[in-house]
Amino acid sequence: MVVSESPLLRLAMGRELAPVVGLIHATGIASAIRRLEMGVVPAAVVVVLDSAERGAAHDFLARLVEMDFAGPRILVSSRFCPELAEAFGGSCLTHFALARPWRPGAMRSMVESALGLSAPLRVAAGR
Numbered sequence: 001m002v003v004s005e006s007p008l009l010r011l012a013m014g015r016e017l018a019p020v021v022g023l024i025h026a027t028g029i030a031s032a033i034r035r036l037e038m039g040v041v042p043a044a045v046v047v048v049l050d051s052a053e054r055g056a057a058h059d060f061l062a063r064l065v066e067m068d069f070a071g072p073r074i075l076v077s078s079r080f081c082p083e084l085a086e087a088f089g090g091s092c093l094t095h096f097a098l099a100r101p102w103r104p105g106a107m108r109s110m111v112e113s114a115l116g117l118s119a120p121l122r123v124a125a126g127r
Contacts, residue, residue: 001025001042003032003060005051009076009100013046016107020117029056036067043115045069046107049077050100072114076100076107 001024002013010025017023024042026032028051045064049057061073073095080099096114098107111117 001032001035001040001044002046003029004046004048004076006048009048013107016105017046017111020108020112021115029060032060033063036063036069042071044072044074044111046074046076046111048100049075050079072096074098074107074110074114076102 002010002017003026004010004013005028010027014023014025021043024035024040026035032045032047047057047060051057064073074097075095076098078100080097082099096110098110
């Protein structure tokens with residue numbers, strides 16, 4: 001699930017992730033919560049923190065814990081320093097950070113790593 005108010009960011013993330021995983025787009029925190037309450041169970045959640053809803057993102061992440069969501073959460077922000085974001089991702093099994101803008105392929109690589117996708121699955125998904 002990709003959560004962002006920005007259509008351009010959703011498009012950029014979709015272009016990078018669509019060959020690897022099925023995408024569920026949420027136009028913001030409220031949209032993401034509605035989808036989860038309707039029974040949508042994403043493998044991972046990518047949340048862009050650069051939005052008017054930034055304060056709601058904390059509540060959303062807490063809500064994921066309450067809902068026993070076990071998948072990875074990937075936090076994307078222009079305020080992250082790339083080096084610190086990489087270090088943060090290496091220190092946790094459920095939360096990952098990606099600085100914006102990211103290098104081409106970095107989002108896809110992070111999602112693949114977070115989900116434990118293997119090389120043969122990537123090739124099959126790209127067909």
